[in-house]
Amino acid sequence: MPSDWTYAPAPEARDIVTLEERYGLFVGGRWVEPRSGETYTTISPATEEPIAEIAQAGKDDVDLAVGAARDAHENGWSAISPSERAKYLFRIARILQERSREFAVLESLNGGKPIRESRDVDLPLAAAHFFYYAGWADKLEYAFPNRRPQPVGVAGQIIPWNFPLLMLAWKIAPALAAGNTVVLKPAETTPLTALLFCDVVRQAELPPGVVNIVTGDGRTGAELVKHPGVDKIAFTGSTEVGKAIQRELAGTEKRLTLELGGKAANVIFDDAALDQAVEGIINGIYFNQGHVCCAGSRLLVQESIYEPLIGKLKRRLATLRVGDPLDKNTDVGAINSKAQLDRIKELVAAGEEEGAEIYQPPCRLPEKGYWFAPTVFTNVAQSYRIAQEEIFGPVLSTLTFRTPEEAVEKANNTAYGLSAGVWTEKGSRILWMAQRLRAGVVWANTYNRFDPASPFGGYRESGFGREGGLHGLEPYLEFE
Ligand code: NAP
Ligand code: MG
Numbered sequence: 001m002p003s004d005w006t007y008a009p010a011p012e013a014r015d016i017v018t019l020e021e022r023y024g025l026f027v028g029g030r031w032v033e034p035r036s037g038e039t040y041t042t043i044s045p046a047t048e049e050p051i052a053e054i055a056q057a058g059k060d061d062v063d064l065a066v067g068a069a070r071d072a073h074e075n076g077w078s079a080i081s082p083s084e085r086a087k088y089l090f091r092i093a094r095i096l097q098e099r100s101r102e103f104a105v106l107e108s109l110n111g112g113k114p115i116r117e118s119r120d121v122d123l124p125l126a127a128a129h130f131f132y133y134a135g136w137a138d139k140l141e142y143a144f145p146n147r148r149p150q151p152v153g154v155a156g157q158i159i160p161w162n163f164p165l166l167m168l169a170w171k172i173a174p175a176l177a178a179g180n181t182v183v184l185k186p187a188e189t190t191p192l193t194a195l196l197f198c199d200v201v202r203q204a205e206l207p208p209g210v211v212n213i214v215t216g217d218g219r220t221g222a223e224l225v226k227h228p229g230v231d232k233i234a235f236t237g238s239t240e241v242g243k244a245i246q247r248e249l250a251g252t253e254k255r256l257t258l259e260l261g262g263k264a265a266n267v268i269f270d271d272a273a274l275d276q277a278v279e280g281i282i283n284g285i286y287f288n289q290g291h292v293c294c295a296g297s298r299l300l301v302q303e304s305i306y307e308p309l310i311g312k313l314k315r316r317l318a319t320l321r322v323g324d325p326l327d328k329n330t331d332v333g334a335i336n337s338k339a340q341l342d343r344i345k346e347l348v349a350a351g352e353e354e355g356a357e358i359y360q361p362p363c364r365l366p367e368k369g370y371w372f373a374p375t376v377f378t379n380v381a382q383s384y385r386i387a388q389e390e391i392f393g394p395v396l397s398t399l400t401f402r403t404p405e406e407a408v409e410k411a412n413n414t415a416y417g418l419s420a421g422v423w424t425e426k427g428s429r430i431l432w433m434a435q436r437l438r439a440g441v442v443w444a445n446t447y448n449r450f451d452p453a454s455p456f457g458g459y460r461e462s463g464f465g466r467e468g469g470l471h472g473l474e475p476y477l478e479f480e
Pocket of ligand 1: 223
């Protein structure tokens with residue numbers, strides 16, 4: 001008989017990933033040294049161990065990459081038959097499936113997310129995105145009848161650190177399907193899966209210059225935004241940087257789509273199936289350590305079920321396993337960076353100071369690395385910073401309501417408008433709510449579900465433009 005019921009460690013083997021000590025930039029189908037001469041070290045946020053040296057691309061590097069993308073666009077890619085383009089995308093999708101374990105391990109190593117999520121969510125969805133857009137590549141004339149769709153040209157794409165490979169797929173798949181070439185900048189803290197993707201590009205024999213990857217911090221992103229040779233900017237990240245990009249591009253011909261932050265309401269009515277709702281709340285805010293733009297970070301609970309629901313939620317919280325991202329039993333991994341951890345701590349301190357009540361289950365956090373225990377705030381007023389600002393961490397703010405009208409009013413009381421959740425037995429109430437919630441996505445009796453066929457994007461300070469579905473092709477096309 002076992003003497004206790006603690007889990008034995010179940011680490012995923014790391015040796016499936018072969019890392020270089022140092023990476024250059026991927027330009028015109030080959031690795032080049034950064035002309036800037038600058039590099040930085042990327043680490044594992046779970047242990048703070050250094051894992052590789054990464055190039056910090058400067059102005060000249062970005063210029064070289066944009067030039068390579070332009071050449072590739074003009075000398076072949078935009079003119080090859082759409083069914084040929086589709087073939088490359090299908091190949092990329094299949095290679096991602098074949099190498100999914102390798103990518104999942106690397107994603108967890110570099111970003112801190114649990115292997116269970118990178119393996120079961122990030123990788124399958126990234127491959128699905130390429131499959132989905134591969135299917136559209138030779139059907140653009142049918143997708144947009146009588147509008148003569150043409151590629152826009154060279155797309156500059158800038159992505160964040162929370163879903164590194166998945167955001168790359170969301171950006172590159174529709175751009176290539178529509179006949180564009182791309183220069184993509186991954187986030188400073190999570191460049192490695194984008195760099196491994198260059199090997200997939202090579203394996204798929206994609207013509208050189210169709211995909212170019214430039215690494216570096218925000219300065220590299222700013223150079224890409226400014227570059228006159230870029231026809232379209234696609235940005236996913238913070239509202240603050242999104243606004244700066246919009247200012248920079250005002251008055252230019254460049255097209256722009258912005259996928260920014262959120263502060264979603266997850267609304268629980270008194271007729272909802274409470275145990276399922278608790279699972280939805282947990283998935284809504286603790287998935288990927290809450291580093292999710294559409295996270296259900298504001299819980300709105302109908303007053304009559306407040307006590308039992310919070311009781312169930314706290315009990316469930318105590319069962320979450322926080323720790324090694326590469327352990328298959330881990331539910332909550334490491335916070336992506338020291339900077340992000342500091343921001344979470346600052347907002348949590350503000351919540352306590354303003355008068356909210358904090359609950360954290362007993363859990364022992366590793367000593368090295370960046371960690372934050374899953375947290376629930378109760379007694380939160382709408383004016384508190386933790387009810388207004390995006391925390392982007394495993395922190396839930398709970399408010400209550402009495403009537404559906406009040407729920408709508410509170411849910412919409414935010415500058416953002418990316419997503420929302422509704423939990424109720426009543427179909428009519430779901431529709432009533434969905435019509436009134438100002439959010440790009442409304443989930444009903446589920447949360448954080450994604451499908452490449454379904455458009456995703458926000459209103460107001462959450463940005464504009466859609467990714468996924470047919471909507472996701474439009475920003476990459478010009479119509480005659
Ligand atoms: P961020 O600072 O805005 O970074 C996003 C990307 O932009 C990174 O690659 C970043 O480089 C780059 N960047 C930074 N400054 C730039 C500039 N001046 N010009 C051009 N590019 C620049 O965002 P973050 O704080 O890392 O990520 C968290 C935020 O992203 C949250 O607010 C979250 O809601 C939002 N987000 C939104 C979505 C969505 O789909 N709507 C998805 C994920 C995240 P560095 O890596 O060096 O900073
Ligand atoms: Mg940043």
